[in-house]
Amino acid sequence: MIKFSLKKVATAFALSMTLALTVPAVLPLATSTNVVTVEAASAKLSKNSATLLTGQTLKLTVSNKGKNKVKWSTSKSKVATVKDGKVTAVGKGTATISAKVGKKTLKCKVSVIANELKGERVQIKDVKNGITDFYPYSVYYKNGKLYCKADFVNKSSNKKKITKITNLKKKDQLKMSLTARVYTSPVAYNDIPLAEGTIKKGLPTNISYNNKKSVTIEFSGKQIKKKGFDLTKADSVLLKTDSFYYWFKR
Secondary structure, three states: OOOOOHHHHHHHHHHHHHHHHHHHHHOOOOOOOOOOOOOOOOOEEOOOEEEEEOOOEEEOOEEOOOOOOEEEEEOOOOOEEEEOOEEEEOOOEEEEEEEEEOOEEEEEEEEEEOOEEEOOOOOHHHOOOOOEEEEEEEEEEEOOEEEEEEEEEEOOOOOOOEEEEEEOOOOOOEEEEEEEEEEOOOOOEEEEEEEEEEEOOOOOEEEOOOEEEEEEEEEOHHHEOOOOOOHHHOOEEEEEEOOEEEEEOO
């Protein structure tokens, strides 16, 4: 005779219900894990190309270089030079500025345009008799220097040949200044000092009466007061000199 216990059946049923309800709750859920790989940022140059006027400068920087040192170089030093990332436009043309960071070389193409102001040259017939002076007709930056081309006109009242000019101390040198004038209206303008200094080279010699001679005046170093000024924006240029002696041929 098989004995059947209702109490055990009830217990078994209750246990099975508990398992049925609770087991799914403790089973692990299926999950997917996304692994994201972040690459270290590579070195980058602040500019890949640039256009400058002669005499102007540009500062290049390298980002994400880490602890690496940057070695700078230029493909054409006559066009553009570079030192510690500072690029200086020297002469007309195109140069490639390179920045080597570790094993990577970054490059910036620099195009240099002539920075020059040209004007009409003075005509002897337009200069009054008794006038002897400099008449500038071209100003430009080149190789880190500022140059002014001028015609020295001899219309001296004694009609003699000028062999040379000197300062009042009779030294073969003159103090000169160069100023750019930019008109903001028909009657208003701004004067921008470009250069000032004592000039010892390029002073005119042996200019016959009623004649003119072209000279090139060079300003360099600290004599240049405004480096890289955009000469194309100037309306005119003023060349001033201290008082000087004329030395005539007897």
